[in-house]
Amino acid sequence: xxxxxxxxxxxxxxxxxxxxxxxxxxxxxxxxxxxxxxxxxxxxxxxxxxxxxxxxxxxxxxxxxxxxxxxxxxxxxxxxxxxxxxxxxxxxxxxxxxxxxxxxxxxxxxxxxxxxxxxxxxxxxxxxxxxxxxxxxxxxxxxxxxxxxxxxxxxxxxxxxxxxxxxxxxxxxxxxxxxxxxxxxxxxxxxxxxxxxxxxxxxxxxxxxxxxxxxxxxxxxxxxxxxxxxxxxxxxxxxxxxxxxxxxxxxxxxxxxxxxxxxxxxxxxxxxxxxxxxxxxxxxxxxxxxxxxxxxxxxxxxxxxxxxxxxxxxxxxxxxxxxxxxxxxxxxxxxxxxxxxxxxxxxxxxxxxxxxxxxxxxxxxxxxxxxxxxxxxxxxxxxxxxxxxxxxxxxxxxxxxxxxxxxxxxxxxxxxxxxxxxxxxxxxxxxxxxxxxxxxxxxxxxxxxxxxxxxxxxxxxxxxxxxxxxxxxxxxxxxxxxxxxxxxx
Amino acid sequence: xxxxxxxxxxxxxxxxxxxxxxxxxxxxxxxxxxxxxxxxxxxxxxxxxxxxxxxxxxxxxxxxxxxxxxxxxxxxxxxxxxxxxxxxxxxxxxxxxxxxxxxxxxxxxxxx
Numbered sequence: 001x002x003x004x005x006x007x008x009x010x011x012x013x014x015x016x017x018x019x020x021x022x023x024x025x026x027x028x029x030x031x032x033x034x035x036x037x038x039x040x041x042x043x044x045x046x047x048x049x050x051x052x053x054x055x056x057x058x059x060x061x062x063x064x065x066x067x068x069x070x071x072x073x074x075x076x077x078x079x080x081x082x083x084x085x086x087x088x089x090x091x092x093x094x095x096x097x098x099x100x101x102x103x104x105x106x107x108x109x110x111x112x113x114x115x116x117x118x119x120x121x122x123x124x125x126x127x128x129x130x131x132x133x134x135x136x137x138x139x140x141x142x143x144x145x146x147x148x149x150x151x152x153x154x155x156x157x158x159x160x161x162x163x164x165x166x167x168x169x170x171x172x173x174x175x176x177x178x179x180x181x182x183x184x185x186x187x188x189x190x191x192x193x194x195x196x197x198x199x200x201x202x203x204x205x206x207x208x209x210x211x212x213x214x215x216x217x218x219x220x221x222x223x224x225x226x227x228x229x230x231x232x233x234x235x236x237x238x239x240x241x242x243x244x245x246x247x248x249x250x251x252x253x254x255x256x257x258x259x260x261x262x263x264x265x266x267x268x269x270x271x272x273x274x275x276x277x278x279x280x281x282x283x284x285x286x287x288x289x290x291x292x293x294x295x296x297x298x299x300x301x302x303x304x305x306x307x308x309x310x311x312x313x314x315x316x317x318x319x320x321x322x323x324x325x326x327x328x329x330x331x332x333x334x335x336x337x338x339x340x341x342x343x344x345x346x347x348x349x350x351x352x353x354x355x356x357x358x359x360x361x362x363x364x365x366x367x368x369x370x371x372x373x374x375x376x377x378x379x380x381x382x383x384x385x386x387x388x389x390x391x392x393x394x395x396x397x398x399x400x401x402x403x404x405x406x407x408x409x410x411x412x413x414x415x416x417x418x419x420x421x422x423x424x425x426x427x428x429x430x431x432x433x434x435x436x437x438x439x440x441x442x443x444x445x446x447x448x449x450x451x452x453x454x455x456x457x458x459x460x461x462x463x464x465x466x467x468x469x470x471x472x473x474x475x476x477x478x479x480x481x482x483x484x485x486x487x488x489x
Numbered sequence: 490x491x492x493x494x495x496x497x498x499x500x501x502x503x504x505x506x507x508x509x510x511x512x513x514x515x516x517x518x519x520x521x522x523x524x525x526x527x528x529x530x531x532x533x534x535x536x537x538x539x540x541x542x543x544x545x546x547x548x549x550x551x552x553x554x555x556x557x558x559x560x561x562x563x564x565x566x567x568x569x570x571x572x573x574x575x576x577x578x579x580x581x582x583x584x585x586x587x588x589x590x591x592x593x594x595x596x597x598x599x600x601x
Contacts, residue, residue, distance in 0.1 A: 131564055138571045145578050154589035158598060161582045165516060168575045169507065172524050175568060176500075179531045182561070 005062050007050035008075050010043040010085070010122045018115035025108035032108035033100045036115050040093045043122065047085055054082055058475050059485035061128065069487045070192040076128035076486050079475040083327065083468060084256045085125045087334050091249040092118050094447055098342050099241045101441045102349060110150060116143040117245065121253050128486050130178050130265070131188045133257060137174065137221070141167050144250060147242045148234045159233040166230050170220035177213030180206060190265050191486035194479060197266060214261055222254035224315065225285040228308050232292070235304035236354075240345030243300055247307040247341060248334040255314065255330065259476060269321075269477050279319035283409055286312030290416040299344050299354050302424055306380060307337050309413065313395060316406060322398040323473035328466055329391035332379070332458060336388055339376040339451040342444070343369055347428070350438045360427040363435040370429060372448045377425050379455050381418035387458035390466075492533040500526030513586070513593045517579045524572045528565045535561035 017039035024031040053060060059078040063069055077085075096114060103110075120140025127133050145167065148160035182188055184206060185196040200207055216227070223231040235243040268274040289309025296302040310333040317326030347369065348354045351362050364370075379386035382393075392414060399407030440448075458465050475481070483489070503526055506519025540557035587593055 131567075135567060135571065138575070142571075142574055142578055145582070149582060149585065154586075157582055157585045157589060161513070161579070161586055164575070164579050164582060165507070165520065168520055168579075169523070172520070172527060175524070176527045176530070179527055179534065179564075182531070182564075183534045188560070 005050070005060060006046045007060075007077050007082070007085070008062050008126060010046050011119055011126060013039050013043055013046065014115045014118040014122060018112050018119060021108050021112040021115065032111040033096065036111040037093070037096050037100065039115060040089060040096060040118060043118070044086075044089050044093065047082065047089065050077060051082065054079055057485070058478060058481050061486045061488070070187055070189050073132055074128040074189055074191070074486050075126050076191075076482065077126060078478075078482060078485075080259075080327075080472040081125040081256070083331075083472040084252055085122060087331055088121050088125070088249040088252050089118075091245060091252075091334060091338055092121070094338055094342065094451075095241050095245045095249075097443060097447055098244075098345065099239075101444050102241070102346065103239075110147075113143045113147050114245075117147065117249070119143075121249055124253050124257055128190045128482075129188050130181065130190060130193065130261075133260075134171065134174055134178055137171055137217075137257070140250065140253060141171055141221070144246065147245070148238045150242055151237055151239050153237060156237040159230070159237045163230045163234045166220060166227075170217040170227075172217075173213045174217030177210045177215075177217065180210035180213065184210065189486065190260070191483040194265050194267060194483055195487075201266075211261070211266055215258065218254050218258045218261065219281075222251055222258060222311060223308050224281055224311065225288045225308070228285070228288070231308065232296075232301050232304040236298050236301045240300060240341050240348055243304070244338055244341030244345070247304060247337045251307065251311055252330060252334060255311070259318070263476055264479055264482050267479050269479075275319045275321060277319075278315050279403070279406060282312045282315030282317075282319055283406065284312070285309065285315060286410070286413045290413045290420070294416065294420045296420075297356055299348065299356050299359065299424065299428070300341075302356070302420065303337065303340050303344060306340075306417065306421075307333065309417065310337075310380070312413075313392065313410065316399070316410060317391075317395045320395070320398045320402055320406065322394060323476060324466065324470045325391055325394035325398065327469040327472050327476075328458075328462075329395065331469065332387040332391050332455075335451055335454050335458070336376050336380050339372060339448070339455070340380070342447070342451075343373045343376070346438065346440060346444070347436075351436045356424055356427050360430050361434065363431045363433055364429055364438065365435065366438040366440070368440060368445060368448060369438065372452055373425060373428075375452055375455055377421040379459065381421045382414045383418075385456075385459050387455045387462070390459050390462040492536065493530065496526050496530035496533060498526075499523075499529060502526075511594050511596050513583050513595055513598075514580075516595065517576060517583070520579070521572060521576060524568070528568060531561045531565050531568075535559070 017035050021032045021035050024035055059076055061074055061076040064073045120136045123136030124133055145160055145164045148163055149156055185193050187193050220227040235246055262268045286309050289305045289312055293302050293305035314326045314330045317329055351359055379388035382389045395410055396407050399410055500523050503519045503523030507516055510516055535558040537557045541552055541555045543556040543559045590598055592598060
């Protein structure tokens with residue numbers, strides 16, 4: 001088939017876009033944002049071109065420069081990475097659209113950095129080589145550090161510096177883990193390493209030390225408790241559009257890398273200890289995120305902690321071995337948080353404050369914003385007939401069957417989520433004086449309608465939509481299939 | 490063995506600097522030292538006494554076993570470039586922090 005491997009062009013497309021933007025700016029002031037938008041739309045098309053081939057062959061692979069797999073760098077795309085790419089591209093496209101509509105200055109560097117973010121993100125989803133994954137992680141991180149500085153208040157620089165110190169220490173740990181693994185196995189190709197590790201695992205404990213270095217580096221990026229402290233500070237101080245990207249796309253990328261390393265390279269899917277550790281980390285993340293969200297005075301801080309808490313649910317679902325529910329919940333969280341962050345962005349720009357109480361002292365009478373935020377907050381708390389409920393329900397059910405205590409905690413955290421969401425929502429829309437003038441362009445309206453539509457669709461008809469996540473979960477656990485496809489067996 | 494001890498010593502020095510030093514520039518230096526320790530570790534993995542450069546047409550079959558592993562050097566080269574750009578971004582942010590807060594002390598920065 002012709003279009004099989006077109007999705008591998010996504011990374012070069014973003015790279016070319018990122019470096020052509022500073023030049024394009026010299027010709028036309030509005031060109032940068034259009035280049036970024038069209039590059040991401042083109043990437044979505046390229047991904048779509050690979051879908052037919054993916055539905056027949058589970059994993060597509062490609063070797064750069066024709067060097068045979070264990071020696072050259074392999075690129076692989078399976079159904080799991082396709083789902084992650086689709087979701088993260090959606091976040092990136094919406095981020096570019098909302099920045100285009102609502103940022104008054106046309107900063108070309110900003111769009112260039114967004115494209116670089118796209119390079120790192122899609123690179124991690126495509127690569128089948130551990131060191132390559134590290135390099136793309138660094139590209140993602142460096143563009144994130146720069147994007148985190150974009151708000152013009154001075155707090156942004158402080159939190160960005162904090163993020164940089166922690167983040168690059170995390171990626172250094174990852175490099176150390178990869179170096180140890182290379183020393184032990186003599187290979188960097190994920191499939192080849194998986195084959196070699198299978199024999200080494202019981203006899204060489206150093207392998208587990210290497211794994212824990214890599215996992216610590218990745219989980220720091222995913223903001224799993226206790227490695228979460230940098231994230232709310234960064235999101236609180238950066239622009240809401242950038243915050244949306246950090247809350248959704250970079251969490252999804254880090255979780256993808258974590259699952260890829262844990263399941264495909266190390267084959268931990270059947271290890272009980274690993275599942276229990278996921279459960280513990282997930283429950284801690286869930287509770288700490290929700291409790292910290294309750295005490296937040298800043299709307300963006302509340303959303304940031306809410307994201308962290310929802311990431312905990314994803315880990316819990318994986319710990320309960322309900323992988324479909326985990327991936328489905330991750331998708332739902334991304335849709336919900338995107339809606340909330342973009343709506344909050346418009347509110348904060350119009351009202352000039354991100355403090356919940358000061359937002360409440362102003363009269364906000366925009367019906368679209370009101371309904372969209374209500375819907376997203378309800379879905380976040382897990383109210384039936386909305387997508388947040390559908391995936392949480394699946395987690396409750398498998399929790400009740402395997403570990404009732406976990407299900408109980410999940411329900412309790414959901415109740416806390418409901419409480420802080422409704423409190424924030426009620427305060428924000430309670431103002432009766434000082435009307436805020438809110439303008440939302442047609443494009444943004446369409447985006448909000450699409451997000452709301454997705455929330456309702458996956459809440460009501462999730463039986464149809466869940467098929468995609470079932471396939472993704474299946475391909476994530478199919479270690480043998482991945483190895484065979486990448487090594488060309 | 491000595492090179493591995495040296496590598497981990499370098500990492501430890503970097504880690505101590507990163508965690509205990511108050512000055513932001515010194516923290517960045519610590520971060521650099523930590524990464525350099527990892528680089529040294531990677532390079533030592535590929536080291537072989539009396540080895541040959543792995544350029545295939547120049548060697549006879551007998552020398553084949555003497556070739557060094559070229560991959561760690563390629564990895565370290567990539568990683569050095571990444572480290573350079575992280576240091577550059579870190580220093581750029583520190584310049585901005587100094588401009589707005591007027592201090593390079595992490596402790597004073599935390600109090601403000």
